[in-house]
Amino acid sequence: MRFYRETWADVDLDALEYNIHSLQNHHKKDLIAIIKANAYGHGDDMIAKKALACGAKILAVSSLDEALSLRYKHVEGPILVLGHIAPKDIHVAIEEEIIATVTSYAWAKDILNENCEGLVVHLKVDTGMNRMGLKNMTEIEEVLSDFEEAGILVEGLYTHFASSDDPKEIQTYKQYVLFESIYRQLDHPFKWVHASNSDASLHFDTPICNAVRIGLALFGYASFDYDLKVVMTLKTKLVNVKTIEKGETVSYGATYTASQKEIIATIPIGYADGWNRKHQGHFAKIGDVECEYIGRICMDQCMIRLDKVYPEGTLVELLGNHVSIYPMAKHLETIPYEILTQLSDRIPKVYFEKGKIVTTINPRLIKKED
Numbered sequence: 001m002r003f004y005r006e007t008w009a010d011v012d013l014d015a016l017e018y019n020i021h022s023l024q025n026h027h028k029k030d031l032i033a034i035i036k037a038n039a040y041g042h043g044d045d046m047i048a049k050k051a052l053a054c055g056a057k058i059l060a061v062s063s064l065d066e067a068l069s070l071r072y073k074h075v076e077g078p079i080l081v082l083g084h085i086a087p088k089d090i091h092v093a094i095e096e097e098i099i100a101t102v103t104s105y106a107w108a109k110d111i112l113n114e115n116c117e118g119l120v121v122h123l124k125v126d127t128g129m130n131r132m133g134l135k136n137m138t139e140i141e142e143v144l145s146d147f148e149e150a151g152i153l154v155e156g157l158y159t160h161f162a163s164s165d166d167p168k169e170i171q172t173y174k175q176y177v178l179f180e181s182i183y184r185q186l187d188h189p190f191k192w193v194h195a196s197n198s199d200a201s202l203h204f205d206t207p208i209c210n211a212v213r214i215g216l217a218l219f220g221y222a223s224f225d226y227d228l229k230v231v232m233t234l235k236t237k238l239v240n241v242k243t244i245e246k247g248e249t250v251s252y253g254a255t256y257t258a259s260q261k262e263i264i265a266t267i268p269i270g271y272a273d274g275w276n277r278k279h280q281g282h283f284a285k286i287g288d289v290e291c292e293y294i295g296r297i298c299m300d301q302c303m304i305r306l307d308k309v310y311p312e313g314t315l316v317e318l319l320g321n322h323v324s325i326y327p328m329a330k331h332l333e334t335i336p337y338e339i340l341t342q343l344s345d346r347i348p349k350v351y352f353e354k355g356k357i358v359t360t361i362n363p364r365l366i367k368k369e370d
């Protein structure tokens, strides 16, 4: 598959493998690979298949649609849906062998009105995030016994930490203590017990758990210094290079005025690609040279200032080893998760393994068969 607009992401599957092994050496637990939001913008099926090949035991996504997206692309491993599945759709999960999360007491009761034979679930305990999960022992015990009677397999128990990016935050410890006490009181033979996300897995021990749910760190990022490799490099090429005079303005609203004679270039990426307007004032790089985004980011293009004339077609790094995501996130007043997951499917992905291209995926150029 090809692409003709020269803005794309190189995805290094060897870096993903490196990260998985590096993390597993650290936490020594089984891996639940978080593949939601199109694998944090890296492409769901390619990342899922590689994660399974590297030993991930379960893939986790946010919705039934995301789970089906993997199934339709022939991903065969166990898939856990972390979010809400409408009870009327639970038969789809059963047919496609997708594991559901018990997201609330009311959901559990509703599910019992459906034909649930063969359903497998993980039970989520809300220990303080107040987003999803069962709130107390009475609810949990009732659901466990109802589900046993209905032939639903409760194979997992989990919770989610609200403040794991801050190792000094006592909330993680408090949540874990509550989770552990619930787990011990239940005395149920769960196959899977999990709590930690990437950050927690790096600084917080969860002895009762046999698995960790890792998303961001798979892709080379964590809030703490850790031995990880960046998986995605976002690239583009200069498509228009010119000199502007002192006093000339650039882009919509004329928010940038050249303070002297300047060399500028247009690159084909804009907010419709997920490259939002707050990038103005930050920089891309040509080699090691920072090139500031000047003027407003447009829908499909934006302008950068150059230190000298480069030929059109010169490679520009937008995000990767030379343009780090953390300072970028600070500039954009957001977090790396948002930058990655907002990248639109207009950006084709080129997957590399052992230094060679294994495939190119451009969702905008898939021919309709019907």
Ligand SMILES: Cc1ncc(COP(=O)(O)O)c(C=O)c1O
Residues within 6 Å of the ligand: 034, 082, 160, 196, 197, 198, 199, 213, 214, 215, 216, 217
């Ligand atoms: C329930 C749950 N578990 C795990 C993760 C993975 O988190 P991280 O990407 O920080 O590893 C997420 C991500 O949002 C999540 O919602």
